[in-house]
Amino acid sequence: MFENSDAFSGMSSDDIAASHTFYEDVLGLTVKDEGMGGLISVQLPKGGAVLIYPKENHEPATFTILNFPVDDVDAAVDELVAKGVAMLRYDGFEQDEKGIARGRAAGYGPDIAWFTDPVGNILSVLTV
Numbered sequence: 001m002f003e004n005s006d007a008f009s010g011m012s013s014d015d016i017a018a019s020h021t022f023y024e025d026v027l028g029l030t031v032k033d034e035g036m037g038g039l040i041s042v043q044l045p046k047g048g049a050v051l052i053y054p055k056e057n058h059e060p061a062t063f064t065i066l067n068f069p070v071d072d073v074d075a076a077v078d079e080l081v082a083k084g085v086a087m088l089r090y091d092g093f094e095q096d097e098k099g100i101a102r103g104r105a106a107g108y109g110p111d112i113a114w115f116t117d118p119v120g121n122i123l124s125v126l127t128v
Contacts, residue, residue, distance in 0.1 A: 012055035018118040060120030073111045076125040088114040
């Protein structure tokens with residue numbers, strides 16, 4: 001049914017300009033103005049896109065909505081922090097001084113660090 005579908009994900013923002021700037025200038029992704037009532041799309045490096053739509057009463061999800069697999073989570077965190085991004089800390093996760101949960105060494109998952117975009121959507125960088 002969906003084998004030929006160009007599916008995409010979507011999320012809301014109550015500040016499209018800040019979202020555009022963050023995804024383009026901080027994360028270094030291509031952002032396109034879709035010209036439909038403030039919609040923008042964030043082009044993902046290996047294909048696909050995330051549609052961000054304006055929503056005045058936006059409430060960010062309480063879970064990670066976008067993950068970025070990277071070769072070196074330490075380097076990614078260092079670069080994000082250098083650009084002013086703060087890493088999140090969660091109760092129940094052992095995280096090092098950089099905010100990275102070292103799942104690989106502990107044998108329970110990837111090395112992962114979480115952060116938010118300007119409107120509170122939770123994102124992560126992780127090694128797979």
